[in-house]
Amino acid sequence: MKRKYRFPFGAMSVTDKTKELVSKVVETGRLSSGRYVREFEAAFAMLIGTKEAVALSSGTDADVLALAVLYDFGANRGDEIIIPALSFVATGNAVLQAGFIPVFVDVKRETLNIDVSKIEAAITDRTKAIMPVHLMGKPADMDRINEIAGKYNLYVIEDAAEAHGSLYKRKAIGTLGDMAAYSLYVAHMISTIEGGVVVTNNTEYAEILRSLRSHGRACKCKICSLNTSDADCKNRFDNEQGMDIRFIFERMGFSSKMNELEAVVGLGNIDIYPEIFKKRRKNLKYLMDKFNEFKPYLVTISEEKHEVIGPHAFPIIVQEKAGFNRNELVQYLEKKGIDSRSLFLSMPTQCSGFKFLKYKLGEFPNAEYMGYNGLHIGVHQDLSYKDLDYFLSVVRSFIKEKLCLRR
Numbered sequence: 162m163k164r165k166y167r168f169p170f171g172a173m174s175v176t177d178k179t180k181e182l183v184s185k186v187v188e189t190g191r192l193s194s195g196r197y198v199r200e201f202e203a204a205f206a207m208l209i210g211t212k213e214a215v216a217l218s219s220g221t222d223a224d225v226l227a228l229a230v231l232y233d234f235g236a237n238r239g240d241e242i243i244i245p246a247l248s249f250v251a252t253g254n255a256v257l258q259a260g261f262i263p264v265f266v267d268v269k270r271e272t273l274n275i276d277v278s279k280i281e282a283a284i285t286d287r288t289k290a291i292m293p294v295h296l297m298g299k300p301a302d303m304d305r306i307n308e309i310a311g312k313y314n315l316y317v318i319e320d321a322a323e324a325h326g327s328l329y330k331r332k333a334i335g336t337l338g339d340m341a342a343y344s345l346y347v348a349h350m351i352s353t354i355e356g357g358v359v360v361t362n363n364t365e366y367a368e369i370l371r372s373l374r375s376h377g378r379a380c381k382c383k384i385c386s387l388n389t390s391d392a393d394c395k396n397r398f399d400n401e402q403g404m405d406i407r408f409i410f411e412r413m414g415f416s417s418k419m420n421e422l423e424a425v426v427g428l429g430n431i432d433i434y435p436e437i438f439k440k441r442r443k444n445l446k447y448l449m450d451k452f453n454e455f456k457p458y459l460v461t462i463s464e465e466k467h468e469v470i471g472p473h474a475f476p477i478i479v480q481e482k483a484g485f486n487r488n489e490l491v492q493y494l495e496k497k498g499i500d501s502r503s504l505f506l507s508m509p510t511q512c513s514g515f516k517f518l519k520y521k522l523g524e525f526p527n528a529e530y531m532g533y534n535g536l537h538i539g540v541h542q543d544l545s546y547k548d549l550d551y552f553l554s555v556v557r558s559f560i561k562e563k564l565c566l567r568r
């Protein structure tokens with residue numbers, strides 16, 4: 162029987178190196194965080210161009226823990242973090258999980274990113290950080306964000322969950338704030354299946370992140386500087402209370418470590434990252450170029466001269482003049498085997514989990530517009546130009562059908 166055609170949303174590459182390492186790790190019996198996690202961290206830091214990378218159990222935890230670092234630098238529970246109203250819900254959840262209050266700012270429709278002209282009005286005495294999201298790999302306006310952060314003495318933590326490989330004015334996204342948080346979930350360009358990672362050039366932040374991911378424990382012996390989980394440390398009990406330093410908890414922590422099996426999947430992905438990136442970029446550019454023909458009805462984002470959009474996915478926004486709605490298009494695509502996802506929601510006004518913050522529908526018109534009218538499809542390494550042409554032809558016939566019905 163002929164298999165039904167499928168244009169899947171995401172893809173995940175499991176390389177031969179990964180398969181080899183998985184057996185090796187299983188044989189050694191050391192499955193929790195260890196040497197391969199450290200290897201993955203070094204490789205990821207090198208890829209982004211930061212001094213440090215701290216591997217975690219999810220991209221959400223990466224957001225949460227990066228924010229929780231701020232407690233070591235004078236932040237208090239209940240302080241405020243500025244984030245865009247439009248993102249995957251994890252961004253807002255992370256702020257609350259870290260013990261802060263999210264203060265939402267609407268996005269710009271053309272970029273899907275935080276509208277920097279509205280940030281200053283959202284700053285109060287309790288604001289501690291701005292957390293821009295580079296949605297769909299499109300870099301947020303980092304120069305302006307850093308300028309505002311400098312003026313008001315705020316931290317900048319990039320939510321780079323979708324921005325592997327993005328560049329802003331020739332600099333890598335992930336290197337432009339104090340810390341940056343990546344997701345390594347399956348549909349993302351580098352994946353550890355589930356997983357996340359925070360990158361930073363600040364060694365002190367990295368040490369705090371290592372402590373936070375492991376229940377807040379003291380991670381380094383203050384005498385010999387060895388990792389406290391390292392059996393070679395002879396000074397474990399050498400402290401005022403005579404306690405095992407592995408059981409001294411310096412801060413309120415989390416349980417967010419990456420394990421060795423996830424790390425070797427990530428190492429395999431990093432090996433083939435240049436190919437994955439190239440393939441995805443070609444696919445993204447191909448769709449961006451061809452999509453102009455649908456302009457009065459459907460639009461996407463565009464790439465400006467100063468940036469490279471990380472090829473995470475391909476966003477589509479149904480325009481007011483279209484005469485059809487997003488759900489009709491999604492159902493049509495689905496019937497033809499093409500998988501899509503909504504372009505997220507306005508977290509404060511379209512996600513009921515945030516109701517208690519008492520925002521009202523209508524306060525974030527651009528984010529809300531995406532919530533009703535946006536979708537995105539994959540541009541991943543398993544899709545060929547033939548698949549993309551097929552997708553374009555399906556969109557073409559959908560629009561044709563709709564126009565005929567209108568006549």
Ligand SMILES: Cc1ncc(COP(=O)(O)O)c(C=O)c1O
Nearest residue numbers: 219220221249251322344345346
């Ligand atoms: C913008 C954004 N932030 C955070 C996350 C959370 O990542 P994870 O699903 O790995 O927890 C995602 C997930 O895709 C995301 O898109």
